[in-house]
Amino acid sequence: MFSKNGDGHSSGHKPGLQSWSLVGRLTLLVTLSTVGILLVATLYLFTSMGRNLDRENDEYLANEINLLRTILIRDTDNSETLREEVEWEGLAQTHLRYYARILDDQGNILLETPNMNEILPVKIFPSPVAVSQDPREGTRWKNGDRDSFLLESAWAQDSSRRMHLIQVAMDINRERMTLIHIRQSMTAVLVVGILFSIGICFIITRKGMQPLSDITEAIQKISAEQLHERIGPSPWPRELKTLAEAFDRMLDRLEDSFEKLSRFSADIAHELRTPVNSLMGTAEVALGKERTPEEYRQVIESSLEEYGRLARMIESLLFLARAENREIRIEKSWIEVHREMEKIREFYDALAEESGVEIICKGEARTFVEPVLFQRAVSNLIANALQYTPQGGSITLQTGQLPDQSVKVVVSDTGCGIPAEHQSRIFDRLYRIDPSRSPKQYGTGLGLAIVISIMELHGGSVTVSSEAGKGSVFTLIFPPVS
Amino acid sequence: MRILVVEDDKRTSAYLRKGLEENGFIVDIAENGEDGLHFALTEAYDLILLDVMLPQKDGWAIIEEIRRNNNDTPVIFLTARDEVLDRIKGLDLGADDYLVKPFAFSELMARIRTIMRRAPVRQSDTYRIADLEIDIAGHKAARGGMPLDLTAKEFLLLELLARRKGEVLSKTHISDQVWGIHFDSDSNPVEVAIRRLRKKVDEPFGVNLIHTVRGVGYVLEER
Numbered sequence: 149m150f151s152k153n154g155d156g157h158s159s160g161h162k163p164g165l166q167s168w169s170l171v172g173r174l175t176l177l178v179t180l181s182t183v184g185i186l187l188v189a190t191l192y193l194f195t196s197m198g199r200n201l202d203r204e205n206d207e208y209l210a211n212e213i214n215l216l217r218t219i220l221i222r223d224t225d226n227s228e229t230l231r232e233e234v235e236w237e238g239l240a241q242t243h244l245r246y247y248a249r250i251l252d253d254q255g256n257i258l259l260e261t262p263n264m265n266e267i268l269p270v271k272i273f274p275s276p277v278a279v280s281q282d283p284r285e286g287t288r289w290k291n292g293d294r295d296s297f298l299l300e301s302a303w304a305q306d307s308s309r310r311m312h313l314i315q316v317a318m319d320i321n322r323e324r325m326t327l328i329h330i331r332q333s334m335t336a337v338l339v340v341g342i343l344f345s346i347g348i349c350f351i352i353t354r355k356g357m358q359p360l361s362d363i364t365e366a367i368q369k370i371s372a373e374q375l376h377e378r379i380g381p382s383p384w385p386r387e388l389k390t391l392a393e394a395f396d397r398m399l400d401r402l403e404d405s406f407e408k409l410s411r412f413s414a415d416i417a418h419e420l421r422t423p424v425n426s427l428m429g430t431a432e433v434a435l436g437k438e439r440t441p442e443e444y445r446q447v448i449e450s451s452l453e454e455y456g457r458l459a460r461m462i463e464s465l466l467f468l469a470r471a472e473n474r475e476i477r478i479e480k481s482w483i484e485v486h487r488e489m490e491k492i493r494e495f496y497d498a499l500a501e502e503s504g505v506e507i508i509c510k511g512e513a514r515t516f517v518e519p520v521l522f523q524r525a526v527s528n529l530i531a532n533a534l535q536y537t538p539q540g541g542s543i544t545l546q547t548g549q550l551p552d553q554s555v556k557v558v559v560s561d562t563g564c565g566i567p568a569e570h571q572s573r574i575f576d577r578l579y580r581i582d583p584s585r586s587p588k589q590y591g592t593g594l595g596l597a598i599v600i601s602i603m604e605l606h607g608g609s610v611t612v613s614s615e616a617g618k619g620s621v622f623t624l625i626f627p628p629v630s
Numbered sequence: 631m632r633i634l635v636v637e638d639d640k641r642t643s644a645y646l647r648k649g650l651e652e653n654g655f656i657v658d659i660a661e662n663g664e665d666g667l668h669f670a671l672t673e674a675y676d677l678i679l680l681d682v683m684l685p686q687k688d689g690w691a692i693i694e695e696i697r698r699n700n701n702d703t704p705v706i707f708l709t710a711r712d713e714v715l716d717r718i719k720g721l722d723l724g725a726d727d728y729l730v731k732p733f734a735f736s737e738l739m740a741r742i743r744t745i746m747r748r749a750p751v752r753q754s755d756t757y758r759i760a761d762l763e764i765d766i767a768g769h770k771a772a773r774g775g776m777p778l779d780l781t782a783k784e785f786l787l788l789e790l791l792a793r794r795k796g797e798v799l800s801k802t803h804i805s806d807q808v809w810g811i812h813f814d815s816d817s818n819p820v821e822v823a824i825r826r827l828r829k830k831v832d833e834p835f836g837v838n839l840i841h842t843v844r845g846v847g848y849v850l851e852e853r
Contacts, residue, residue, distance in 0.1 A: 494783060523812060524815075
């Protein structure tokens with residue numbers, strides 16, 4: 149239940165579309181658009197079909213009126229043609245029933261289709277159009293609730309200029325029924341189509357989303373214990389490929405840090421175990437039998453030295469941890485780099501002289517740094533260089549302003565150099581090129597890690613280049629003051 | 631000289647009592663904040679050593695209360711917390727110094743002495759220890775009448791040891807005072823410098839004046 153925190157249900161407010169499953173979301177959206185398109189299409193088809201039918205009917209009626217008008221004007225006496233047209237035309241049509249009636253200007257019926265008077269009395273017809281006018285669209289009329297008719301009437305003149313009233317009508321029941329029928333089947337098609345599209349869409353999206361479930365499954369397999377697992381290069385779709393690669397790269401980094409961290413913990417334990425063990429042993433042995441005060445003194449003195457080393461190591465570890473969490477606030481000030489270098493050179497001078505190594509300072513620069521940390525970084529590099537530079541060698545401290553106003557401090561030695569395979573790791577905490585070298589002799593093993601931390605705190609960098617047998621060059625870059 | 635130690639860790643307070651008493655102080659111990667405050671306000675002390683993390687009432691509260699009572703007994707904080715902000719807070723509240731555990735006892739003694747002699751120290755121009763003579767103004771040193779040939783830094787080192795005669799100086803303190811190196815390095819260089827100074831000051835004359843206190847530091851005295 150708690151693991152579902154992210155799905156929005158537990159957060160109290162109504163789940164929006166965002167919290168739907170992708171399949172649900174896609175199905176809904178695609179279905180909505182399909183329904184929309186189908187609806188618009190069928191509506192359009194339906195209305196245009198109805199309109200076409202209406203127009204055909206109107207045209208038929210208008211043609212009939214024009215025909216009757218023509219017969220009337222040509223030949224009044226030839227009433228046989230007229231009668232035929234009026235009384236029989238309607239019967240001749242099989243699928244639409246047509247009615248016609250001709251009245252004189254007094255309203256007396258001259259001719260009409262048989263039975264017309266019973267179904268369509270004279271007075272239901274719309275007011276007629278003038279002789280000179282073309283017929284309009286027909287008027288609909290419903291006989292109670294049984295049959296529908298389309299009506300039209302028009303004035304006409306015969307050859308002797310007598311006025312006649314033409315009334316025509318057609319039965320449009322069948323068409324109405326056809327339209328209703330079409331509407332029903334279209335609705336059915338629509339409903340079935342929508343249902344189908346929902347189903348198909350659901351299946352398609354589910355299928356399309358399958359790689360997403362696969363990738364989730366692959367990711368779920370990776371736990372802290374199995375950090376070496378990877379999503380892998382299995383043929384993912386293009387969109388997921390980038391994700392998979394980014395995820396794998398992140399895992400690489402994580403695994404690396406994880407490994408470093410656990411190795412570091414193990415190393416710390418080891419580094420602490422050795423001195424604590426020797427302290428315990430020394431004390432135990434000392435107390436094993438009666439000894440002279442001088443012997444006790446020696447035990448205490450050597451212990452004290454060991455304690456001091458432990459205390460310094462704790463301080464260094466704390467410093468690194470804080471620097472990593474950016475908990476160290478540094479207060480920078482301007483320093484003359486060459487003066488500081490000179491100070492440090494003097495500090496190490498006696499020691500260097502004893503081991504037959506010369507320390508040389510070159511260059512001038514000014515930079516804005518935390519002075520104590522600057523000293524610490526440079527000193528650590530010199531202390532490191534002194535360990536690896538044999539008698540007769542030299543260590544050169546060189547500083548200078550770079551064109552972009554950053555300041556570089558280069559510490560180079562003529563020592564044994566760092567084998568290439570170790571170069572990337574010498575800045576790791578407690579990393580030693582030769583693990584057999586006792587830490588007592590060579591500091592805490594944290595010196596270079598501290599250098600990196602200090603440079604990061606300053607937004608600067610440290611790089612190393614080295615050639616076996618020729619020496620190493622450490623370059624510190626302090627960024628320009630912004 | 632009376633010192634109040636407010637510290638809840640029994641081992642720590644025990645060794646502080648021992649060390650301070652051997653250095654001639656009278657020591658009272660309070661094991662919790664309430665007692666500490668009570669002692670501080672009712673008795674007269676020359677100095678208070680105050681732990682920060684204490685049961686009942688922490689060090690910050692105690693010093694605030696003490697200062698509110700217009701009591702300006704010097705206070706040194708002893709604490710395992712060394713965030714810069716804590717330091718600043720301690721000093722803001724009116725502490726005179728701030729020492730982070732683990733610290734060297736010699737360092738504590740040095741700080742106590744510094745506070746005790748806040749009154750300007752009489753800087754003498756010449757120091758004399760046994761047959762060693764140091765002329766600060768003339769930048770000269772001689773032993774048994776024989777002038778010593780010292781480098782500038784060696785002279786500074788000897789002067790420091792002479793000025794603090796009988797006091798054990800830690801390597802960190804020495805590198806700070808002589809070379810202006812302000813962080814706690816592994817400090818091999820100091821060892822070498824002392825060794826070289828000895829070669830000139832002690833070796834030719836048979837009687838050693840510069841002594842090593844292993845694991846602590848160096849002291850100049852006639853033994």
